[in-house]
Amino acid sequence: MTTGREDRMPGGQAKHVVPALHIPDAVRVGVIAGMDEHELWLQGHLMACEGCRAPLIALLLGRTAVKVARPAEIPCAKARSLMFRYLEGGAHPDDATFAHITSCDLCDDLFFEPAQAVILREYEPEHVGEVD
Numbered sequence: 324m325t326t327g328r329e330d331r332m333p334g335g336q337a338k339h340v341v342p343a344l345h346i347p348d349a350v351r352v353g354v355i356a357g358m359d360e361h362e363l364w365l366q367g368h369l370m371a372c373e374g375c376r377a378p379l380i381a382l383l384l385g386r387t388a389v390k391v392a393r394p395a396e397i398p399c400a401k402a403r404s405l406m407f408r409y410l411e412g413g414a415h416p417d418d419a420t421f422a423h424i425t426s427c428d429l430c431d432d433l434f435f436e437p438a439q440a441v442i443l444r445e446y447e448p449e450h451v452g453e454v455d
């Protein structure tokens with residue numbers, strides 16, 4: 324656990340620690356807590372932002388072999404937290420996290436659905452409709 328970034332220092336000096344990070348801490352915390360407004364923001368952002376979408380697509384393409392028959396036994400909050408860490412350039416999520424995100428309707432909607440929606444829109448594959 325880290326204490327997170329200090330965006331507003333008392334001295335007024337903004338620290339640009341993670342300039343590539345588009346997702347505000349408030350959204351991140353809100354999504355982990357399951358708050359609708361923040362989940363909507365994240366979905367919208369992933370649809371619009373290629374920089375944040377790219378790691379998700381890379382993950383989807385690289386992990387197709389993982390079996391997702393059953394949700395892994397980790398809570399949504401933990402899986403979401405690890406996904407955010409990955410989006411920020413951290414370690415790839417482990418299999419349990421990936422399995423959770425892909426098998427949990429709520430989490431899948433948040434991360435992979437927006438990315439996949441964009442892929443489908445861009446490439447228009449002939450054989451969509453594969454459901455588990």
Ligand SMILES: [Zn+2]
Pocket residue numbers: 345346368372373374375376
């Ligand atoms: Zn972004």
Ligand SMILES: [Zn+2]
Pocket residue numbers: 398399400402423424427428429430431
């Ligand atoms: Zn979940």
